[in-house]
Amino acid sequence: MGKNKLKKFAEMETFDNVFQCGARDLDSLQKAQRESEPLTHPLAGKWRETYFHNSNPIVLELGCGRGEYTVGLARKYPEKNFIGVDIKGARMWAGAKEAQTEGLKNVAFLRTNIEIITAFFAQGEVDEIWLTFCDPQMKKATKRLTSTYFMQRYQQIVKPDGIIHLKTDSPFLYTYTTEMLRLNPYPVLCSTDDLYAEKSVEIEQNQHSLLVDARALQTHYEKQWLDRGLTIKYIAFLLRPLSQWSEPTIEIEKDTYRSYGRNYNSPE
Numbered sequence: 001m002g003k004n005k006l007k008k009f010a011e012m013e014t015f016d017n018v019f020q021c022g023a024r025d026l027d028s029l030q031k032a033q034r035e036s037e038p039l040t041h042p043l044a045g046k047w048r049e050t051y052f053h054n055s056n057p058i059v060l061e062l063g064c065g066r067g068e069y070t071v072g073l074a075r076k077y078p079e080k081n082f083i084g085v086d087i088k089g090a091r092m093w094a095g096a097k098e099a100q101t102e103g104l105k106n107v108a109f110l111r112t113n114i115e116i117i118t119a120f121f122a123q124g125e126v127d128e129i130w131l132t133f134c135d136p137q138m139k140k141a142t143k144r145l146t147s148t149y150f151m152q153r154y155q156q157i158v159k160p161d162g163i164i165h166l167k168t169d170s171p172f173l174y175t176y177t178t179e180m181l182r183l184n185p186y187p188v189l190c191s192t193d194d195l196y197a198e199k200s201v202e203i204e205q206n207q208h209s210l211l212v213d214a215r216a217l218q219t220h221y222e223k224q225w226l227d228r229g230l231t232i233k234y235i236a237f238l239l240r241p242l243s244q245w246s247e248p249t250i251e252i253e254k255d256t257y258r259s260y261g262r263n264y265n266s267p268e
Contacts (some may be wrong), residue, residue, distance in 0.1 A: 008093040012111075017104075018096045019043065020089065021112040021120075045122030051108055052081045057127035060085055062114050062145055063134040067095015072217040073130070074099065074107035080127075084109045085117065114145065121157035128163045129154060129239075133221050136173035138254050141247060146177040148184065148245035158239045163189070166235045167214055169225040172255045174233035176248055183246040187238040190214075194231040230257070 012018050021041070048055055057080045061070045064084030074082040086092050089111050099107045110120060137143035144150070146166055154164065164186075166177055174193060181188055192198055195214055214234045222232060 005090045008090050012089060012093050012096060015096050015100050015109075017099055017107060018092070018109045018111065021110075040122075041120045044120055045125055047083070047108075047121070047125065048081070052106065054081070056081050056106070058083065058121075058125060059128040059130065060117075060126055061130045061132060062086075062117070063131065064092065064095065064109070066091045066220075067098070067109060069130065069132045069217055069219055070109070071095045071099050071102075071104065071107060074104050075102075076216060078106055080106065082107045085112065085114060087111060087113050114150070115153075118153050118156045123156060124159040126154075126158045126162060128165065129158060130165045130167070132165075132167045133169060133219060134173075136168070136170040136176075136255060138172050138252075141176075144173065144176060146173065146180060148180065148247045151180075151184070151186075151239070151242075151245060154239055155241055160241055161187075161238045164237055164239050165214065166233075167195075167222075168233050169222070169230050170255050171233070172252050174235070175252050177235055179248040179250055179252075181235070181237055183248060184242060186240055186242075189236040189238065191235045193233050195234045196226070196232060228257075 012020070043050060047058060052058075059073065059077075059080050059082050061067075061073070061082065061084045064070045064086045065088065067084045067086075070082050070084030073080075084092065084095055084107070086109075092109050092111055095107075096109045099109075112120065131145045134145045135143075137145075141147050142149040146164075158164075166173070168174055171193075178191065181191075214236075218226075225232065
């Protein structure tokens with residue numbers, strides 16, 4: 001591991017807005033999940049009381065990467081609490097550092113595997129989930145963050161009719177998610193394969209416009225996709241409790257492009 005990463009990891013240990021699940025803890029939680037044991041993290045059910053010190057809605061960004069979207073949402077919506085979740089600590093450091101420097105009190109970061117997200121939140125503790133430009137995982141369905149595998153997990157922590165947002169550049173993931181929603185009775189609030197081409201953006205749910213929210217912030221990679229002439233896809237739906245799920249089995253054409261590195265500069 002490089003010295004820069006070690007330095008970031010060491011600095012994150014001093015951040016009061018970062019919660020890390022160590023290797024030993026992670027092993028225990030994963031083992032408990034495999035054996036269906038109710039092992040939970042001490043913060044489960046206590047995020048508002050213990051960390052945020054308010055009763056505001058909790059919104060997760062799963063696969064938050066560098067945390068730019070989590071921090072951006074926290075700035076824009078001070079009346080909500082935001083938690084960025086990812087396993088890559090060196091990336092997460094950037095958002096955590098920014099939030100720490102700005103003194104944002106409505107943002108936190110959780111370093112763990114999303115597969116065991118149910119260990120960190122109580123039933124109905126989460127109000128919304130954002131999935132922003134996550135890996136489409138074209139080889140294995142259970143790794144896709146909009147798969148029925150994950151829907152079953154989200155249902156254990158998201159309140160009934162909580163909102164799931166997907167914002168993606170991937171035609172593959174958009175098509176897969178559209179088929180998942182066709183097969184499973186989740187009410188779709190909005191679905192577009194070209195977010196910025198939409199003329200009408202007024203879709204009201206819980207007193208805010210979902211499409212306006214989706215357009216309000218752009219990540220580094222979203223700007224990159226737009227520069228390259230790719231369209232941004234967006235889906236929002238309600239996570240209504242289900243007792244059984246149907247996993248899509250259709251053949252979907254694979255994405256054929258790749259992202260540039262972080263040092264890519266947008267054309268003037």
